[in-house]
Every structure is written in C-alpha cells, then in structure tokens.
Amino acid sequence: MNNVFGRMQPIFEWITNLAALNITWLVFILPIAYLSVLLVLVENTSQVLMVLLTIVILSPFLLFPATTAMFGVVRKWFMKEEIKIVKSFWTFYKENYKRSLSGGLILSFLWLMGVVDYLYIKSDVSFVNYIVLFILAILFLYTLYFFSDTVHTESKLTQSLKNVLIITVANPIFSFGIVLICIFILYVSFTHLPFLIILFIGPFIAILGFYGYQKVFTTIINVQK
Incomplete structure (x- = not known):
C-alpha cells in the first residue's frame, strides 16, 4: 500500500501544482x-x-501580464527548478509587466481585427471562413510563442516579435499540430469537461505552447551553429 501511495505522490503533486497555477492565473x-x-x-x-x-481593452493590462507570468512558471518546470508557484508567478508578473503590456496592445489589436472579420463574414462564403479561421489559428500560435519568447529570452520587443514570427513559420507542421491539440483541449473543456477550465486549462495550454516553442527554438539554434 505504501508503495502505491509512493508512486502516486508525484502525480498528486503535479495535479496540485497545475491547479494552483491555473487558479492563480484565473484570479x-x-x-x-x-x-x-x-x-x-x-x-x-x-x-x-x-x-x-x-x-x-482589458487584455493588455490583465490577460497578457498574467499569462506571461504563467509561462514563466511553466518554463521553470521545464528547467526542472523547484519553485513556489504563487511567489514565482508574482515575480514574473512584475518583471514582465511592461513588456507584456506593450506586446499585448499589438496582439490584442490583431485579435480584434481577426475576430471581427470572422463575425462579419461567417454567414457568407464558407471558403473565406476557413481562410480567416486558419489565420486566427496562426495568430493563436504566434501569441503562444510570444509568451514563451518573453520569458525565455531578453531581446527587445521589436526583435522578439520578429523572432517569434520566424519561429512560428519555421516548422509549420509541428507547430500547427500544437495548435490543433490546444484547440481540442479548449473545445473539450468548454463543451464537456468544464472543471478543466477551473483547474487545468491555463497550464495545459502553456505547457504545450512552451514545449512547441522550445523545440523549434532549439532546432533553429542548432542549425545556426
């Protein structure tokens, strides 16, 4: 019995950490x-x-800094560092607030344009709908990689936006696979398993996003050597 609980303990710890990070992010x-x-x-x-x-309007001031902080915590997990989730979240939040706000203003505007375009044409030609949805999927991937790049590098905002664009298109099949998994998680969470929204959805997406970013980023660095 003790062996069973011993084997289950890491799983319980991961569940607790994921839930703690997600709840902190939602707050x-x-x-x-x-x-x-x-x-x-x-x-x-x-x-x-x-x-x-x-x-x-609210996203650059709230969503982008908080999500960047969540990605910062996830990055520490990838580096196998022991951290206190709430304390680390707050540290990343303060350190990256201005950078996240500036990037958030740009990306929020792009998201607004994309979603408004989709809402106005969704009842028209279906082929155009698919094109807009594809563009929104690419923008979603770009946004995930922007959060990842913000916590992983120290480049200036303009350079970061350029780098993220390169990383987004560098391995389109692999990266688009990441997007499809994220969309599937979002769909299941909102339609069938709403408890995931409260407990896990943020870290799940952040882990997938940073995993994809790190894979492509590492490949590019190795090619340049």
Whole structure:
C-alpha cells in the first residue's frame, strides 16, 4: 500500500501544482474570465462585439501580464527548478509587466481585427471562413510563442516579435499540430469537461505552447551553429 501511495505522490503533486497555477492565473484575469463566459452566453451580434471590445481593452493590462507570468512558471518546470508557484508567478508578473503590456496592445489589436472579420463574414462564403479561421489559428500560435519568447529570452520587443514570427513559420507542421491539440483541449473543456477550465486549462495550454516553442527554438539554434 505504501508503495502505491509512493508512486502516486508525484502525480498528486503535479495535479496540485497545475491547479494552483491555473487558479492563480484565473484570479489575476478574473474580469476577463467573467466576460469570456458572458461572451459564450450572448447571442446578439452587437452585444458580442461590445463584450469582445471590452475584453480586448482589458487584455493588455490583465490577460497578457498574467499569462506571461504563467509561462514563466511553466518554463521553470521545464528547467526542472523547484519553485513556489504563487511567489514565482508574482515575480514574473512584475518583471514582465511592461513588456507584456506593450506586446499585448499589438496582439490584442490583431485579435480584434481577426475576430471581427470572422463575425462579419461567417454567414457568407464558407471558403473565406476557413481562410480567416486558419489565420486566427496562426495568430493563436504566434501569441503562444510570444509568451514563451518573453520569458525565455531578453531581446527587445521589436526583435522578439520578429523572432517569434520566424519561429512560428519555421516548422509549420509541428507547430500547427500544437495548435490543433490546444484547440481540442479548449473545445473539450468548454463543451464537456468544464472543471478543466477551473483547474487545468491555463497550464495545459502553456505547457504545450512552451514545449512547441522550445523545440523549434532549439532546432533553429542548432542549425545556426
């Protein structure tokens, strides 16, 4: 019996750490989390746009710094460093706030344009819908890699945005696989397993995003040697 509990302990620790990180992240983005739920419930297009605009306005100040901090914690896990989750989260939050805010302003604007375009054309030609959805998927990947690059390198914002673009297109098949897994997790969480949203969804996406970034980043560095 003791052997069974001994083997299960690392699993319980991982579950606890994932839940602690996700809950910490949700606390920091609570207004956006509420608006995101509201976005799913509203049906009128004008109401959707109003809620969406509010999320976009708040995202650079709340979502981007908090998500960067979450990626910082995940990076430490990849480096196998022992950390205190809440303390480390707060440290990364403060250290990267200005950088995350600046990048968030740019990326939030791009997200707004992409989503608004999709909402206005979704009832028209289906082929165009797929193109816009594909662009949004690429933007999603780019955003994940931006968070990863912010906590992994010390390059300036403009250089980071260029580097992330290169990393995004460097291995499109592998990276797009990461996107599909993330989308699947989001779909299952919102449609079948809502408890994942409360406990695990943020770290799950961050782990996949940083894993993909690190693989492509390492490959590029090795090629340049």
